[in-house]
Amino acid sequence: xxxxxxxxxxxxxxxxxxxxxxxxxxxxxxxxxxxxxxxxxxxxxxxxxxxxxxxxxxxxxxxxxxxxxxxxxxxxxxxxxxxxxxxxxxxxxxxxxxxxxxxxxxxxxxxxxxxxxxxxxxxxxxxxxxxxxxxxxxxxxxxxxxxxxxxxxxxxxxxxxxxxxxxxxx
Amino acid sequence: xxxxxxxxxxxxxxxxxxxxxxxxxxxxxxxxxxxxxxxxxxxxxxxxxxxxxxxxxxxxxxxxxxxxxxxxxxxxxxxxxxxxxxxxxxxxxxxxxxxx
Amino acid sequence: xxxxxxxxxxxxxxxxxxxxxxxxxxxxxxxxxxxxxxxxxxxxxxxxxxxxxxxxxxxxxxxxxxxxxxxxxxxxxxxxxxxxxxxxxxxxxxxxxxxxxxxxxxxxxxxxxxxxxxxxxxxxxxxxxxxxxxxxxxxxxxxxxxxxxxxxxxxxxxxxxxxxxxxxxxxxxxxxxxxxxxxxxxxxxxxxxxxxxxxxxxxxxxxxxxxxxxxxxxxxxxxxxxxxxxxxxxxxxxxxxxxxxxxxxxxxxxxxxxxxxxxxxxxxxxxxxxxxxxxxxxxxxxxxxxxxxxxxxxxxxxxxxxxxxxxxxxxxxxxxxxxxxxxxxxxxxxxxxxxxxxxxxxxxxxxxxxxxxxxxxxxxxxxxxxxxxxxxxxxxxxxxxxxxxxxxxxxxxxxxxxxxxxxxxxxxxxxxxxxxxxxxxxxxxxxxxxxxxxxxxxxxxxxxxxxxxxxxxxxxxxxxxxxxxxxxxxxxxxxxxxxxxxxxxxxxxxxxxxxxxxxxxxxxxxxxxxxxxxxxxxxxxxxxxxxxxxxxxxxxxxxxxxxxxxxxxxxxxxxxxxxxxxxxxxxxxxxxxxxxxxxxxxxxxxxxxxxxxxxxxxxxxxxxxxxxxxxxxxxxxxxxxxxxxxxxxxxxxxxxxxxxxxxxxxxxxxxxxxxxxxxxxxx
Numbered sequence: 001x002x003x004x005x006x007x008x009x010x011x012x013x014x015x016x017x018x019x020x021x022x023x024x025x026x027x028x029x030x031x032x033x034x035x036x037x038x039x040x041x042x043x044x045x046x047x048x049x050x051x052x053x054x055x056x057x058x059x060x061x062x063x064x065x066x067x068x069x070x071x072x073x074x075x076x077x078x079x080x081x082x083x084x085x086x087x088x089x090x091x092x093x094x095x096x097x098x099x100x101x102x103x104x105x106x107x108x109x110x111x112x113x114x115x116x117x118x119x120x121x122x123x124x125x126x127x128x129x130x131x132x133x134x135x136x137x138x139x140x141x142x143x144x145x146x147x148x149x150x151x152x153x154x155x156x157x158x159x160x161x162x163x164x165x166x167x168x169x170x
Numbered sequence: 171x172x173x174x175x176x177x178x179x180x181x182x183x184x185x186x187x188x189x190x191x192x193x194x195x196x197x198x199x200x201x202x203x204x205x206x207x208x209x210x211x212x213x214x215x216x217x218x219x220x221x222x223x224x225x226x227x228x229x230x231x232x233x234x235x236x237x238x239x240x241x242x243x244x245x246x247x248x249x250x251x252x253x254x255x256x257x258x259x260x261x262x263x264x265x266x267x268x269x270x
Numbered sequence: 271x272x273x274x275x276x277x278x279x280x281x282x283x284x285x286x287x288x289x290x291x292x293x294x295x296x297x298x299x300x301x302x303x304x305x306x307x308x309x310x311x312x313x314x315x316x317x318x319x320x321x322x323x324x325x326x327x328x329x330x331x332x333x334x335x336x337x338x339x340x341x342x343x344x345x346x347x348x349x350x351x352x353x354x355x356x357x358x359x360x361x362x363x364x365x366x367x368x369x370x371x372x373x374x375x376x377x378x379x380x381x382x383x384x385x386x387x388x389x390x391x392x393x394x395x396x397x398x399x400x401x402x403x404x405x406x407x408x409x410x411x412x413x414x415x416x417x418x419x420x421x422x423x424x425x426x427x428x429x430x431x432x433x434x435x436x437x438x439x440x441x442x443x444x445x446x447x448x449x450x451x452x453x454x455x456x457x458x459x460x461x462x463x464x465x466x467x468x469x470x471x472x473x474x475x476x477x478x479x480x481x482x483x484x485x486x487x488x489x490x491x492x493x494x495x496x497x498x499x500x501x502x503x504x505x506x507x508x509x510x511x512x513x514x515x516x517x518x519x520x521x522x523x524x525x526x527x528x529x530x531x532x533x534x535x536x537x538x539x540x541x542x543x544x545x546x547x548x549x550x551x552x553x554x555x556x557x558x559x560x561x562x563x564x565x566x567x568x569x570x571x572x573x574x575x576x577x578x579x580x581x582x583x584x585x586x587x588x589x590x591x592x593x594x595x596x597x598x599x600x601x602x603x604x605x606x607x608x609x610x611x612x613x614x615x616x617x618x619x620x621x622x623x624x625x626x627x628x629x630x631x632x633x634x635x636x637x638x639x640x641x642x643x644x645x646x647x648x649x650x651x652x653x654x655x656x657x658x659x660x661x662x663x664x665x666x667x668x669x670x671x672x673x674x675x676x677x678x679x680x681x682x683x684x685x686x687x688x689x690x691x692x693x694x695x696x697x698x699x700x701x702x703x704x705x706x707x708x709x710x711x712x713x714x715x716x717x718x719x720x721x722x723x724x725x726x727x728x729x730x731x732x733x734x735x736x737x738x739x740x741x742x743x744x745x746x747x748x749x750x751x752x753x754x755x756x757x758x759x760x761x762x763x764x765x766x767x768x769x770x771x772x773x774x775x776x777x778x779x780x781x782x783x784x785x786x787x788x789x790x791x792x793x794x795x796x797x798x799x800x801x802x803x804x805x806x807x808x809x810x811x812x813x814x815x816x817x818x819x820x821x822x823x824x825x826x827x828x829x830x831x832x833x834x835x836x837x838x839x840x841x842x843x844x845x846x847x848x849x850x851x852x853x854x855x856x857x858x859x860x861x862x863x864x865x866x867x868x869x870x871x872x873x874x875x876x877x878x879x880x881x882x883x884x885x886x887x888x889x890x891x892x893x894x895x896x897x898x899x900x901x902x903x904x905x906x907x908x909x910x911x912x913x914x915x916x917x918x919x920x921x922x923x924x925x926x927x928x929x930x931x932x933x934x935x936x937x
Contacts, residue, residue, distance in 0.1 A: 005173075008173065008176060012176075012180050015180065015184065016180070016183055016184070016187070019183075019184050019187045019188070019207055020187055022187075022191060022200075022203055022204065022207060023187055023188075023190055023191035023194070023195065023200075023204060028197055028199050028200055031200050031203055032199075032203060035203050035206065035207065038184070038207060038210070039210065042210050042213070042214055045177065045180070045214055045217075045218075046214075046217055049177070049217055049218060049221045050221060051217055051220075051221060051229060053229075054217055054229055054232060054233075057233065057236060058213075058236075061236045061239075061240060062206070062210070062236070062239070065240060065243075066206065066239060066240060066243045069243050069244070069247055070199060070202070070203060070243070070247065073199060073247045073250060073251065074199055076251065077199075077250070077251070077254050077260055079197070079199065079260055090193075090194065090917060091194045093193070093921060094189075094190055094192075094193025094194040094917075094921065095190050095193075095194060097189065097190075097193055097921060097924050097925060097928070098186045098187070098189040098190030098193065099186070099190075100928055101185065101186045101189050101924065101928060102182060102183065102185075102186035104928055104931055104932060104935070105182035105185065105186065106179075106182060107935060108931075108935065109175065109178055109179065109182065111935065114174060114222065115223070117222065117223050117224040117225075118223050118224065118225055119223055119224035119225030119226070120224055121224040121225060121226055122224060134226060135226060135229060135230070135233075138226045138227070138230055139230060139233070143230050146234065150234060150237045153237065153238070153241050154237065154240065154241055156241070157240070157241030157242075157244045157245050158244065160244070160245045160248065161244040161245050161247075161248035162248075164245065164248035164249055164251070164252045165248040165251045165252060189924060192920055193917065193920060193921055193924065201916075262916050262917070263915060263917070265914075265916065266913070266914030266915060267914065268912065268914045269912055269913055269914025269915075
């Protein structure tokens, strides 16, 4: 068992435990902070996968922007404890469905076959050229139009958020 | 990339945990966070596959998912605030105007 | 060459748009009337210019298609907005726009002070526009547009006094009966187009193309079907048996309308259509016989009804039906030129008669209004002795009456006599000719009789108007009298362009201008007739004899009318008393309307009521409502699935995804 495997196992334990905490914590703030931890774990995975740009974006966008937004909302609405839980049969049904999902994905993993590498991007290349540069090249050539469309999506989201959240004019 | 399977297993576990969360919690914000968790699980799959296949398209896709998630967060949280202003509650069971 | 032909229909269209859209705001009657009249007059000027250009061409080239733009194209089918300028359409242009102008001028005076003055002129202009499309359209489809357009305008104008129920009903009647005919027209068009395309690969509805390929058509057979369909259309539009009953009712419209639409122009559309497709009709002996017999019967039948009517306009209406019968008789015996000739002269004198009767009614109405009487201003029994109050109207009316009665020297004589002669001498119908001629001659006798009866009852004898009203009778203003004078002059001299060869030779070789002029149009039909019939020779003596007979007939008719209504007015009363049943039958128009009601209208109504109550309400509504009830019942149960709980939706969604993925996984 080499050091990277140990590290991977460690990160995995943290990720799963924090993810479970997201679901189980009564206080939403605790859930939110657990989620931040999960996001950091994912960023670590990205780094381990030799995708440093994705790791950075993960931390900036998710752990930074989105989580700040969520925490801010929780504080703004002053939500303390999820007082009234769902009925037990709902929890049971939901858990069953979650476990079925897990089994199903597990089945896909055992039965599925992964194809051999098709692209020319190797770790050496990433190390030599830099991950960000590679992503940027693809993003601004092949995916230029989707990229621009995303900006419109974000604009619409901003406008929608403003309209939804603004105080009612009386 | 011999450990592709490891990543996929982690991703599956996280996805399932997210699903359970969405289906068992009542608090809208927690449900929202669980959805983010599911999205991240999928992202991990994308990145892992992208690296395995040596093709950057998957990572570009992750980038777009993040954008959508950001937009979703902005609009969704604004909706929660509007909902809270109306009902003094963030309990998803109180949002039941669409019933028969 | 004919670059400005498109202006001819355009002017009335512009007039229609101006008066129709802005007329309510303009209000000033002079301006509205001037716009209307000027629009038609401009068309008349352009028509005259076109005519002059046309006769400048060698006679073989006098058929010009002017394409404005492609209207529609679908596969092999092609229809243009295009005009056909040839002698026939040019003649019709002159008649329509010329008489149209006069009647527009007349209307300014006649409709003075009427509510909806602008509406009247807008409709009139729209009518002229449609009529011009009808006569100039170079294909059947464009002709049909005009054909429907004039039907619409006829409906609108008959129902001009729409607050009167009888007027509205008359409009509907005209429209529905015309629709019956239009159906025939359409069927004819479809069959023609389909047959020619199927058998010879020539997909066309253009008149010149059809004429070019006329020799491809067989004798009889499919041509009979096609032409009979077209003839059905013609009977509707031109008020022939069996579809004539709308025309007398159409007299509910204002008198200028009756003059323009129901005497001079629209009702001749059927005649024009047959003339336009003479090369087709001549190829079906059966159709020709049908046309001739129907024409002769209509001429006779309508004339009998005309002898017993008391409403001045109704007499003229039946006279119109009768005269149209003559035109169809002419068409049916292959005398196309004579038919068109009678169309033209009839337009002159019948327009004059209608406008004259309108002047009389106008004056009577005013006079009766002064003394607050509710007597019918159109009933001849209330008239009499009007000649001294309205000398100009009387003079022009008399000229037109003489013309229609067939006194030599006036236009009606030449055209009618030509038709009768052709009915007698044509090579198409063999022994049937005697019958055709006999019916025509009897109708001529009655025409002379009832027309002079009308004159005597209206203008001669003692004045029977309500006491005190006669001093309010007066001659009409100049704007009304002027068109009368012009039309009277035309009725007098209009016949000289079509002098019979017999008389022309006698007075020093004056040719039959009209026949020469129209020759290229009917060349194909005439050539066919020459080739396929044995042309018997008739001596000049016979022709002179028949001509003399028709003169004698006319004189006898006039004398009878004089004896019965001036010399000894008690005879008609005795006659009516002696044969009450006959008089009642004739007076009530042979109960044809009642017969139609009984045979067609009421069964249709009953069927309609049955379908409404039995089929529509029970079956159709039942199905529709039943479907709605079923949907509602299901919805009532299924709606409980919509819990409004996001948890349930999310769970169902996940479950669905799991099932679908599971299916593909375990497949």
